[in-house]
């Protein structure tokens with residue numbers, strides 16, 4: 302398959318902001334792709350060469366790309382850098398310089414997708430001394446054989462700047478249309494994706510084996526299952542009513558969510574964002590090896606920092622000391638952890654994701670040998686309000702955030718990748734409205750003035766709307782940032798800067814700087830009001846109005862553990878708004 306087909310498709314996708322058009326373009330390219338390389342094409346559209354959970358990155362810095370371009374185009378590095386400074390977009394500079402170089406030799410073979418992929422793969426796997434030179438040579442070789450347009454997209458891919466704005470869900474739609482038999486088959490393809498997180502494997506299965514093949518798609522150890530998430534309510538009455546009068550209530554431990562995959566003596570830990578975090582938690586890896594009896598298993602646990610003197614749980618923030626590359630052994634001693642296991646998704650060859658929660662819980666209890674550091678999440682079966690309230694206070698008393706109340710009904714399956722009403726969280730701070738924090742996506746920024754010149758004066762923040770897969774602005778926040786935050790923010794956000802508003806951002810406000818939706822920060826607001834300018838949940842309360850958070854303040858908490866899609870949703874903001882109104886009318 303010619304790489305030029307891909308480059309043409311990218312160009313068209315980039316030019317549209319409409320999701321339907323984007324889907325059609327994807328359908329077209331997926332249909333043109335030979336089935337045996339469709340997985341590779343699926344990864345490439347996401348600016349990757351492997352599924353997200355594989356940590357290998359191509360890892361070419363801008364400087365290195367400039368060197369490769371100099372070699373491929375025969376121009377001086379300084380000249381290229383000069384141009385880059387004015388244009389500000391490496392892809393454009395590459396296209397320009399490759400066009401200046403003129404036509405490639407007459408006998409030139411057109412670049413194929415296979416060759417591009419192979420070389421990118423080689424670059425990603427190159428490490429150790431001499432890796433930088435080798436990467437540069439590989440890239441220069443590829444550029445020399447590419448057309449200017451191809452070169453632009455190759456360089457964007459290797460530097461991690463492809464950013465076509467295609468959400469995984471759009472690729473699933475396109476696969477359903479191209480190979481599933483129609484958009485209505487998307488739920489099966491989506492499930493396959495939710496239990497594997499591997500867009501490439503899903504694409505290949507549906508392309509080669511059709512809908513029947515994808516229906517038989519199975520959980521596989523070492524591929525993270527996308528986490529099931531909880532809805533929230535603020536009273537035990539509402540929770541019991543929603544769960545049919547009876548539920549399993551569990552402590553909501555305040556730590557980091559971990560999905561442990563065990564195969565014999567091999568254990569891999571994935572974070573809530575599906576990153577492999579095994580190297581951060583060698584102690585947790587050992588705990589799983591020692592205390593999980595099953596030969597193969599996928600279990601979910603909350604990993605909690607523990608005070609080694611008292612054995613008490615410490616707050617979530619303490620775990621941040623464990624997010625590091627070096628000095629892990631020291632951090633392990635200073636911040637030891639315990640595991641509280643709360644779900645079993647796969648045990649000894651059996652996929653349990655479609656089983657009810659009581660069945661999964663039983664599997665969990667039989668396979669986990671409890672110890673000081675490994676426990677099954679504390680629970681009760683509750684059918685009355687007093688009991689639930691008492692258990693809630695007990696949980697708070699032990700340093701937990703509250704409860705997660707879980708359905709034990711016939712349909713209480715593990716809803717991979719979905720936030721639903723089978724799990725409902727009940728947290729202490731929901732009791733007084735807007736003392737509750739929300740997690741919002743940084744989508745834009747405004748230049749600072751005076752004391753804040755050279756950094757950001759305020760950030761434009763958005764909630765996530767999963768229905769449209771968009772980010773809707775809800776507030777502008779300039780309060781709560783320390784001097785350290787202010788100097789850190791531009792550096793932290795630099796890699797997310799884009800030249801124009803991202804197609805998934807819904808905003809009527811013009812920011813000075815736009816970001817791709819990636820960074821999530823925690824905000825505490827005073828109240829939520831109707832707003833004529835913000836787009837969050839627009840039209841849902843009153844026509845023409847969105848919702849805005851007033852008097853927002855950054856809490857100091859960068860939610861590095863959350864992806865943009867894990868941010869507070871627009872409908873959650875509506876719920877908080879309605880609850881606040883209810884309270885006002887009750888008083």
Ligand code: ATP
Pocket residue numbers: 529530531532551552553554555556557558573603643678705726867
């Ligand atoms: P939060 O910021 O409230 O943790 P979240 O978006 O990360 O929210 P939710 O699904 O809304 O996640 O809330 C459930 C979270 O609570 C899980 O992601 C998990 O990390 C944590 N948790 C702690 N104890 C339990 C438990 N017993 N069962 C399920 N989840 C638990």
